[in-house]
Amino acid sequence: MPELPEVETVKRGLERLIVGKTIKSVDYDWAKSFPNSNNDVQQFLIDSKITKVRRRAKVLIIDLDTNYSLVTHLKMTGQLVFRGDKSFGSGHPNDSLVGKLPDKSTRVTIDFTDGSKLFFNDQRKFGWCRLLPTDEIKNLPFFQKVGPEPLEKEFTAQALLKRLDRRKNSMIKAVLLDQSVLAGIGNIYADEALFMSGIHPESRVANVPKSKLINLHGNIVDVLQTSINSGGSTDKNYIDAEGRKGSFLTFAKVFRREGLPCENCTNDIVKIRVAGRGTHICVKCQVYNEH
């Protein structure tokens, strides 16, 4: 579920909602979701104060004043939902996908000293949340290899071309999904950016004209920014820190639009399978580049 725009939306919400709060207790029911020792939890989490919320790629980092951090990945179905003491237990915002919390999918509950709570829910249990020394985060294998942030200014068209060059024999969609090439793109925004650029997802990188790759760079930045502006994409599970859905999919041109007419040419959007993932394309507008 959550790709860069969704995690960024959650991050901005939590930044407003939990920075400065003190953790009173934590409750977790599934070892894989929160694989820390009780000793570490007691020593570095309980009674700690939240100093900062950050995002890198699709990973959300909550820094504590103990020089430890809660590092979380929402994977496919994870949610981080905040409830103030007034809303807790008494329902939810009008457009929320979740009701009373904790619910069946709640894996971790954090109680703050002011009575508010943060819930980590994850239906499919792929996600995780772990307590780590803040300065060790950068040593995690994922952070060692992860590529540039597409919304930072060092992500130029030249930078993208250079990173794509290492993977010139792969299908372009597989490369966009590879977090070591570029951080934060997932299935939704790969499909959208390739459609916007007129590139067939099965094209090998080496066969796509340079001019199209330069367009692709701009379209990646545009689609991610547009999605952040609409609070991300809610397909099935995604909600932000206050339980709200995102509205980007109302602007999507191909994702989940199979059988509907392409807005450019009126041909039906079709769904195929690329790199093991459901992939949405317009076969007329997206050229399969082969020299």
Place this chain on the structure above:
DNA sequence: CACTTGACCTGTCCGC
């Protein structure tokens, strides 16, 4: 090494 495929889980939807 570059690249692709299967595994991790639960829930839902679709066809018989």
Place this chain on the structure above:
DNA sequence: TGCGGACAGGTCAAGT
């Protein structure tokens, strides 16, 4: 209605 199978937005490990 019931049941089996395919599929779902991400990442690793293990395979070719």
